[in-house]
Amino acid sequence: MVETATVKVLIIDDESAIRRFLRASLDPMEYTVLEADGGLQGLRMVAEDKPNVVLLDLGLPDIDGAEVARRIREWSSVPIIVLSAREQERDKIGALDSGADDYLTKPFGLGELLARMRVAVRRARAAGAMDPVIEFGDIRLDAAKRRVYRNGEEVHLTPIEYKLLMVLVKNAGRVVTHRQLLVEVWGPAYFEETHYLRVYTGQLRHKLEADPARPRYITTEPGVGYRLRTD
Amino acid sequence: MAGTGKSARAASGLRRTVATPAERPTWPREKPLWLSVAWSVGPPIAATLVCWAMEGRIHEANQIMVYLLAVAVVGSGSGPVEALLSVVLSVFAFDFFFVEPKFGLILHDLTYIPTYSIMMLVGLLISSLTARLRAQARRAASRERSTAVLYDLTRGLAEAADERAVGVSATDRIREELGVRTRILALDDSGLLADIGPASIEWPAGLPLADAKRTASDHAGETMLTLSTASEEVGALLVSAYSSSADLEGSRLTILETFANSLAMAIQRARLEVKARDALVQVESERMRSSLLGSVSHDLRTPLTSIAGAASTLTGPRGSIEDVRVELASTIFSESERLNRHIRDMLDMTRLETGIQPHLEWQSIEELIGGALSRTESLLKGRQIDIRLDPAVPLIHVDEILVEKALVNLLENVGSHTPAGKGLAIEAGKVGEWVQIVVSDEGTGIDPKDLPRIFDRFYTSSRSSERGGYGMGLAICRTIMLLHRGTIEAGAGRAGGARFVLRFPAEAPPEVPVG
Incomplete structure (x- = not known):
C-alpha cells in the first residue's frame, strides 16, 4: 500500500547510532523523521508535533519505555511500535499490554520495520471501520454472514474458533498478546489459560493452513502472542 | 548387685523415656528378684532332696559333696550374692536334715564345725572363681558390643x-x-x-x-x-x-x-x-573463562572484520560502483546476522548457567516446531523438510521461549551440516512416558569419536570447524532439555546423516472447554 501524504515518525531512542540509521533509511522515503533521545522529551513531542507513528525504545535512561507507552495512551491513540532487545521479554509484553501496538526485536531489518509501520498507520487511519468481507491468501471471511471459505469452499468453524479468528482479523498484521486474546475470546477471568490458545490456534491452523506445522497466516510470536499475516 | 545397681537404674530409666527403636538386647537388664531367689534356693533344695532319697545308702561325706555341687552350680550360673546365700542355705539344710539331732539346728557334735567351715569356704571359693570368670566374659562381650556400636556409628560418616x-x-x-x-x-x-x-x-x-x-x-x-x-x-x-x-x-x-x-x-x-571441591570449580571456571575468551574473540572478530572491511570499501571510491555496493552491503548484512547469533548464544548460555527459572506453560509441539522453522527459514533454504507429527501428541509443560531456542539451535546445527538439496525430517509423538521429537538429516553426520563430547560447550568437531562453528548451540540445547527434566541424544541417522532425539516427560494436560 502506498501512502499518499507524508507520514511523521517520532523515534524515541537514546542511542544516536540507531536514530542515525533510521533517519538515513526513512528520510529518502515518504517519512518525515523526528527524534527524541529520552522518554520525557518524547512525550512532549508526541503532544506538540502529533506524529503519525512512534518508534519507542524500551531501554530509555530517564523513564521506563512501558511507562511512556502507558502515558501516551492516556490521551493519544497514535500507533506505538516498541523496539526491544531480546532479554527484555517481560518489558515488551508489559508495553504491549499497556497500549503499544507492536514490537520489533533488535537488531531488525528495514523491511520488517516498514511492514510494521505500514500496518500500524493503516490501522490508525481505518480507525475501527472494517470491511464486511476480508480476503487474505486463499481465505475469504464474510463477517456479515459469519462464514469462512478456503479456496472457495466453506470451512466450518466452532463459535470459539470463529471468535478467535475475528480477533486476529481485526488486528491483522499486528501482534496480539495472549492476554488480549484470552480476555476477548473467553473473558477477563481466563487471562492466564494460555493452553486454551494452544489448542484452538492449533485447530484453526488445521482448518485454514495448507501446512499447519509451518503456518502462513496464523504465526506464533514466542512468549508474546499471535499475529495474523495477511500480506 | 550393689555394684551394677546404678547403671542398671540409669539404663532402665532411659528405656522408659525413649520411644525409639532403642529396645535392643545389647544393654544388660536388671535380673528380677524372683530369679535371684530361685537361683539361690533351688539347687540347695535339689541337693537336699537327693540326699534325702539316698539317706542311709550313702555316707555323710558324699552328702556334703552333693551340697558342694549345688553351690558350684549356683556360683557358675548366677552372681556372688546368690552363691553366698546358697552356701548358707546348704550348711543349714545339711545340719537340719542329716546331722543328729535331726530337724533341729542345735549342734551337739562339735566335730561338725570344721566340716561346716570348709563347706562355707569351698562354696565361697567356687562362687568367687566363677564370678571372676563371668565378669571377664562380660567385659569381653561389652567390648565387642562397644566395637560393634562404634562401627555402626562411624559407618555413615565416611559416606557423608x-x-x-x-x-x-x-x-x-x-x-x-x-x-x-x-x-x-x-x-x-x-x-x-x-x-x-x-x-x-x-x-x-x-x-x-x-x-x-x-x-x-x-x-x-x-x-x-x-x-x-x-x-x-x-x-x-x-x-x-x-x-x-x-x-x-x-x-x-x-x-x-x-x-x-x-x-x-x-x-x-x-x-x-x-x-x-570449591577450588576445583574455581579452576574449572577459570578454564571456562579462558575458553570463552578464546571463542569470543574468534567468533566476534571474524564477522566484525568482514563488516569493517566491507564498510570501509563502501566509503571509498569503489563504493560508488553499483555491483560492488550491493555485494558489500549484503556481506555486512549477513555477517552482522552471524554476529548477532553468536552474541545471542553467549547471552543465552550465560543466562542458563546463572540458573533461570523456566516459565512453564502448556505448549503445542506443532507450534514450537513451526516457530523454530520460521526462525531458521533463511538458513534451511533449499533443504527438503519432511514433517511428520502424530496428531495425538499431547501438549507439553515447558517454557516456550527456551524450548523454541533449543529447537532453533538444533535446526541451525542440522542445517549447517546438511548441504542444500539434501533432506531433513522432523517427527514427533508420544513414546511411553515421553513426548519425543526426532530430528534427522542426510548431512555429513557425526564422527563417532565426537559423540561423547558433542554437547559440551565450545566443542567443535573437526567437521564443523570449516564453517566457523562456535560450539555453543548444542550445549544450549542440552542445558534447556535438562532444565525441563528431559533428555537429548545424538546418533547416526539415515544415509550417513545425524539423528537427534529430544524427550520431554509426558504429563496429563489440563482440560480445555469445547466450543
Whole structure:
C-alpha cells in the first residue's frame, strides 16, 4: 500500500547510532523523521508535533519505555511500535499490554520495520471501520454472514474458533498478546489459560493452513502472542 | 548387685523415656528378684532332696559333696550374692536334715564345725572363681558390643558429602544405637557454634565454644563433649541424659567419647572436601573463562572484520560502483546476522548457567516446531523438510521461549551440516512416558569419536570447524532439555546423516472447554 501524504515518525531512542540509521533509511522515503533521545522529551513531542507513528525504545535512561507507552495512551491513540532487545521479554509484553501496538526485536531489518509501520498507520487511519468481507491468501471471511471459505469452499468453524479468528482479523498484521486474546475470546477471568490458545490456534491452523506445522497466516510470536499475516 | 545397681537404674530409666527403636538386647537388664531367689534356693533344695532319697545308702561325706555341687552350680550360673546365700542355705539344710539331732539346728557334735567351715569356704571359693570368670566374659562381650556400636556409628560418616550430612547421619545413628538424643554443633567461620544436624535438644546456639562449655556445666541434664582433632577444635556434641538425676553410665559415655573423635575428624574431612571441591570449580571456571575468551574473540572478530572491511570499501571510491555496493552491503548484512547469533548464544548460555527459572506453560509441539522453522527459514533454504507429527501428541509443560531456542539451535546445527538439496525430517509423538521429537538429516553426520563430547560447550568437531562453528548451540540445547527434566541424544541417522532425539516427560494436560 502506498501512502499518499507524508507520514511523521517520532523515534524515541537514546542511542544516536540507531536514530542515525533510521533517519538515513526513512528520510529518502515518504517519512518525515523526528527524534527524541529520552522518554520525557518524547512525550512532549508526541503532544506538540502529533506524529503519525512512534518508534519507542524500551531501554530509555530517564523513564521506563512501558511507562511512556502507558502515558501516551492516556490521551493519544497514535500507533506505538516498541523496539526491544531480546532479554527484555517481560518489558515488551508489559508495553504491549499497556497500549503499544507492536514490537520489533533488535537488531531488525528495514523491511520488517516498514511492514510494521505500514500496518500500524493503516490501522490508525481505518480507525475501527472494517470491511464486511476480508480476503487474505486463499481465505475469504464474510463477517456479515459469519462464514469462512478456503479456496472457495466453506470451512466450518466452532463459535470459539470463529471468535478467535475475528480477533486476529481485526488486528491483522499486528501482534496480539495472549492476554488480549484470552480476555476477548473467553473473558477477563481466563487471562492466564494460555493452553486454551494452544489448542484452538492449533485447530484453526488445521482448518485454514495448507501446512499447519509451518503456518502462513496464523504465526506464533514466542512468549508474546499471535499475529495474523495477511500480506 | 550393689555394684551394677546404678547403671542398671540409669539404663532402665532411659528405656522408659525413649520411644525409639532403642529396645535392643545389647544393654544388660536388671535380673528380677524372683530369679535371684530361685537361683539361690533351688539347687540347695535339689541337693537336699537327693540326699534325702539316698539317706542311709550313702555316707555323710558324699552328702556334703552333693551340697558342694549345688553351690558350684549356683556360683557358675548366677552372681556372688546368690552363691553366698546358697552356701548358707546348704550348711543349714545339711545340719537340719542329716546331722543328729535331726530337724533341729542345735549342734551337739562339735566335730561338725570344721566340716561346716570348709563347706562355707569351698562354696565361697567356687562362687568367687566363677564370678571372676563371668565378669571377664562380660567385659569381653561389652567390648565387642562397644566395637560393634562404634562401627555402626562411624559407618555413615565416611559416606557423608558435607558437614551437614555428617551431622544428620551422626544424630540419627546415636539415637538408633545408643538411644539418646544428641545435638551436634560445629564452629563456623566466625568461631560460633552452629547446628549441623537437627536441633533436637533445647540449647542456645550461636555461642563461642568456651561460653557453650560454661553453659553446659550449669545444665544438669546435658553433657557436652568437645569435638576436636589433633589440630583444632571443630565443634561440640551435646547429649541429653533425659532426666536430670540420671547421668549417662560409663560404657555409653565411653562410646560417645570415642565416637566424638571420629565425628570431629569426619567434620574436618567434610570441610576440607568442600574446600577442595570449591577450588576445583574455581579452576574449572577459570578454564571456562579462558575458553570463552578464546571463542569470543574468534567468533566476534571474524564477522566484525568482514563488516569493517566491507564498510570501509563502501566509503571509498569503489563504493560508488553499483555491483560492488550491493555485494558489500549484503556481506555486512549477513555477517552482522552471524554476529548477532553468536552474541545471542553467549547471552543465552550465560543466562542458563546463572540458573533461570523456566516459565512453564502448556505448549503445542506443532507450534514450537513451526516457530523454530520460521526462525531458521533463511538458513534451511533449499533443504527438503519432511514433517511428520502424530496428531495425538499431547501438549507439553515447558517454557516456550527456551524450548523454541533449543529447537532453533538444533535446526541451525542440522542445517549447517546438511548441504542444500539434501533432506531433513522432523517427527514427533508420544513414546511411553515421553513426548519425543526426532530430528534427522542426510548431512555429513557425526564422527563417532565426537559423540561423547558433542554437547559440551565450545566443542567443535573437526567437521564443523570449516564453517566457523562456535560450539555453543548444542550445549544450549542440552542445558534447556535438562532444565525441563528431559533428555537429548545424538546418533547416526539415515544415509550417513545425524539423528537427534529430544524427550520431554509426558504429563496429563489440563482440560480445555469445547466450543
